[in-house]
Amino acid sequence: MTDPAAPLLRLDGVRKDFGKTRVLRGVTLDVAERTVVSVIGASGSGKSTLLRCINLLEPVTDGQIFLDGEDISDPRVNADAVRRKIGIVFQSFNLFPHMSVLANVTLALRRVSRLPKGEAEERGTALLRRIGLESKAKAYPDRLSGGQQQRVAIVRAIASDPKLLLLDEITSALDPRLVGEVLDLVRELRGADTTIIMATHEMPFARDVSDSIVFLSDGVIEEQGPPEQIFGEPRSEKTRGFLAGF
Amino acid sequence: MSRDAARLSATETERRAYRKKQSVRSVFVSCASLAAFSFAVYITLSRSEGWTRVRNTFFDPHYFADSLPSVFHGLLTNLRVLFFAVLGVAALGTLIAVTRTTVSPVLFPLRALATVYTDIFRGMPMIIVLYLIGFGIPGLRIFGRIDATLLGTIAVILVYSAYVAEVIRAGIEAVHPSQRAAARSLGLTHSQTVRIIVLPQAVRKVVPALMNDFVAMQKDVGLVSVLGAIDAVRSAQIAVAKSYNFTPYVAAGLMFILMSLPFIHLTDWYAARLKRREQAGGAV
Numbered sequence: 001m002t003d004p005a006a007p008l009l010r011l012d013g014v015r016k017d018f019g020k021t022r023v024l025r026g027v028t029l030d031v032a033e034r035t036v037v038s039v040i041g042a043s044g045s046g047k048s049t050l051l052r053c054i055n056l057l058e059p060v061t062d063g064q065i066f067l068d069g070e071d072i073s074d075p076r077v078n079a080d081a082v083r084r085k086i087g088i089v090f091q092s093f094n095l096f097p098h099m100s101v102l103a104n105v106t107l108a109l110r111r112v113s114r115l116p117k118g119e120a121e122e123r124g125t126a127l128l129r130r131i132g133l134e135s136k137a138k139a140y141p142d143r144l145s146g147g148q149q150q151r152v153a154i155v156r157a158i159a160s161d162p163k164l165l166l167l168d169e170i171t172s173a174l175d176p177r178l179v180g181e182v183l184d185l186v187r188e189l190r191g192a193d194t195t196i197i198m199a200t201h202e203m204p205f206a207r208d209v210s211d212s213i214v215f216l217s218d219g220v221i222e223e224q225g226p227p228e229q230i231f232g233e234p235r236s237e238k239t240r241g242f243l244a245g246f
Numbered sequence: 247m248s249r250d251a252a253r254l255s256a257t258e259t260e261r262r263a264y265r266k267k268q269s270v271r272s273v274f275v276s277c278a279s280l281a282a283f284s285f286a287v288y289i290t291l292s293r294s295e296g297w298t299r300v301r302n303t304f305f306d307p308h309y310f311a312d313s314l315p316s317v318f319h320g321l322l323t324n325l326r327v328l329f330f331a332v333l334g335v336a337a338l339g340t341l342i343a344v345t346r347t348t349v350s351p352v353l354f355p356l357r358a359l360a361t362v363y364t365d366i367f368r369g370m371p372m373i374i375v376l377y378l379i380g381f382g383i384p385g386l387r388i389f390g391r392i393d394a395t396l397l398g399t400i401a402v403i404l405v406y407s408a409y410v411a412e413v414i415r416a417g418i419e420a421v422h423p424s425q426r427a428a429a430r431s432l433g434l435t436h437s438q439t440v441r442i443i444v445l446p447q448a449v450r451k452v453v454p455a456l457m458n459d460f461v462a463m464q465k466d467v468g469l470v471s472v473l474g475a476i477d478a479v480r481s482a483q484i485a486v487a488k489s490y491n492f493t494p495y496v497a498a499g500l501m502f503i504l505m506s507l508p509f510i511h512l513t514d515w516y517a518a519r520l521k522r523r524e525q526a527g528g529a530v
Contacts, residue, residue, distance in 0.1 A: 057427050084433035094428035098446050111442065112433040138526045156432070168401055 006034040006069055008195050009054065009164060014063035014073075016219075018047050018135055023049045025219035026063065031164075031212075034197045038206035038227075041216035043243060047199035048091075049217070051147040051166045054197070055088045067164070084112055085158030088166040091173050093149045095141035101152050102128065108160045127155040131185060146177030158194065164191065167198035203246045206230050215239045291512035306493045313494035314486040320481030321501050327399045327477070329465045335463070339410030344440060346411065347418045360411070367408035372469060376401045380473035395477075400471025406463050413455045417448030450520060457513045464509065465502050478502070 007030040016024040023046045031037050039047045052058045052147060053067060056072060056079045065073040072082045095104050102124050109120035128134045131151045133144075141149055150170055151159050157165060167186065171179045188207050189196065200206050206227065213230040215223045217239075223236045234240045254262075345353065345360040367375065380399040384392055384518050421444050429439040449456070471480035478501055482494035 052427075054429055057431065080430075080433055080435050083431055088430070088431045090424065090428065094424045096425065096428070096443055096447075098450060107442070108432040108434070111438055123515060142525050160433070 007066075008068060009197070010064075010066040011050075011054075012064045012066070014050070014053060014065060016046070016053055016058060017061045023219055024053070024060075027216075027219070027221055029214060029221060029224070031195065031197060033195050034193045035211040036190050036198070036209050037212045037214060038210040039197065039199045039214045039216055040203070040206060040242070041222075045216045046092070046219045047216055048168050050199065051088065051168045052198055054164075055086050055166055056082055058191075059090075079205045080112075084108075084160065085163045087160075087162035087164070088168065089153050089157050091145070091169040093141075093153045093173070095149055095153055095156070097141055098202070099239050100138050100140055101133065101144070104152060105156045105159055107156070113160050119205065122195060124159065127159060128152075128229055131155055146174045147181045148177075150182050151176060152163060154182070154185055154189075157171060158189065163195060165196045167200070169199050169201065171200070171202055184191045203231070203243070215242065217242070255399055260295050281331075304492050304496050306331060306491055309485070309489055309491045309493035310497050312489075313343040313482060314483060317478050317494060317498050317501060320476055320478035320498075321505065323395060323475060323477040324464075324467045324502075325505070326397060327402065327475075328464050329486070330399050331406065332460070332469060334399070335406045335410050335492055338403060338407035340414055340445065342407060342411035343418060344445075346415050355510060364408045364411055367405050368458075370405075372376035372401075372405050372466060374471060375405050376469055376472055379404070394473040394475040395470060398467075398473050398475050398487075402463065402467055402470070404436040406466075409459050410456065413452050414445075415458060417450075417452035420451050421447045444523060450524075453513065453517045453520075457510070460513075461510060463508055464506050468498075468502060 004023075005099075007184065009028050009029075009031040011029040012107070014024055015022070027050060029037075029045075035144060039050065041047055049058065053060050053073075057076075063073070064071050067082065067085060070077065070123050072079075095101075096107070099107070102121060106124035106126055108122040109115045109123060110117060113120075115123070124132060126139060128137055130156075133148060136144060136148065140235045142150070144152065154167075154170070170186075171182050174182065179202070183202065186198070186205075187209055198206075208227075210227050213227050214221055215230060215236070216236075217238050223230060223234060223239045230239065231243065234243060333347055342360045342363060345356050346364075348357060376398065379396045380394065383389070383397060383400075425443055425447065426439055430436075431442040434442065468477060468479040471477050471483065474480070474483075478498045479495075482498040485494035
């Protein structure tokens with residue numbers, strides 16, 4: 001459990017079926033602490049499903065997921081407690097439209113970590129200042145641009161210092177001009193030693209920030225390695241074919 | 247504004263003049279049609295054979311003024327019933343709606359019960375529920391004498407909770423599942439997610455429908471009179487029984503309308519305020 005060399009996250013033969021559709025067919029992967037892993041692959045290859053399984057938003061069909069040595073795929077673990085350690089940012093932001101930006105960011109601090117309101121708002125304001133949106137604290141999400149909303153969603157996910165941050169194609173729903181500001185924030189998080197797993201279609205970005213690239217194809221890891229190798233000299237025919245499309 | 251007007255292009259000036267002409271024209275047309283319509287109604291009524299009799303029986307100023315104090319006093323009973331019924335319906339309706347949207351197998355009996363409840367109370371005529379509660383519960387002789395107003399309030403709560411539960415359930419189902427996913431991913435428990443994330447959004451989505459039920463309810467509180475509660479309708483009835491003139495009924499009816507107006511406009515205002523705050527862009 002306390003083995004320092006043990007990975008923060010370990011997936012062991014993770015399978016996920018939706019009815020008769022087999023989305024994940026046995027994914028085995030180690031993610032070390034303070035690393036950034038990018039999961040790439042065609043639409044429908046299982047990237048989002050993998051992230052949702054890690055966050056226990058979907059129960060796995062088979063296999064095990066270990067976080068800090070604990071088997072979190074065991075139905076007896078407290079899923080709410082596990083999710084507190086994992087932040088996730090969605091493709092479609094999913095901010096709460098009936099709450100102000102600040103209330104969105106401080107929700108977990110107030111309701112899950114049970115910080116006093118003043119302290120939670122202080123932290124929330126600091127996070128908003130960091131992304132340059134302090135002036136929007138009282139605004140409602142619908143008043144923000146897509147890029148601003150996604151940055152708010154990111155700081156909402158990291159507000160209570162999760163051990164692991166999952167980013168699920170966070171730039172796919174954005175206007176190309178707004179992608180940059182979101183990616184800059186992710187780059188900054190990498191510098192802050194956050195462990196990140198991201199599903200992405202932004203290949204140059206993945207190459208730039210990742211320690212490791214995982215190419216997912218038809219629900220299995222087709223190839224995995226450092227970015228230079230995956231993008232420079234992919235070994236698998238499928239990887240070459242996929243990357244040729246970019 | 248006026249300084250800007252100086253810089254307007256000729257095209258825009260012409261367009262504005264056109265719009266102004268159009269709006270003057272439509273005001274004139276609507277005034278004319280209203281006058282014509284009123285005149286037609288007036289002619290039809292006043293030329294009908296029994297108009298004088300109807301006017302004297304239903305619209306007599308003397309009886310109107312005479313019955314007003316007691317009818318108004320009775321309306322206070324209706325308001326009291328309404329107040330407690332709204333609180334009861336809000337609580338029970340929400341509870342039933344949330345129960346019906348649960349998925350846990352443990353809660354199956356509750357879910358089934360909630361379904362049966364909404365089926366029964368939406369199907370049964372209000373007046374029968376009133377009789378069953380109003381005469382049935384005292385008949386059990388468990389509680390001693392119970393005030394007719396209280397029994398009436400209970401009946402109203404039972405019936406309207408079934409309607410409101412269905413409206414709120416529709417609202418809950420209209421909240422996108424991604425909102426639940428986002429809430430749970432932050433570590434919120436299931437019940438926190440329902441209370442903090444799902445219900446507030448669900449209710450916002452169904453405010454007009456809830457308002458509709460509320461307005462229906464505020465006049466159905468007049469039915470507690472069948473149990474003998476001295477409300478506005480009952481007071482009017484008493485006045486009618488004394489004079490054989492039906493004007494007090496009209497007075498009671500007017501009072502119910504007056505009672506509903508502030509609520510209707512308050513909710514419209516509230517809905518508009520939420521919309522302004524949480525939704526960018528105007529409606530076309």
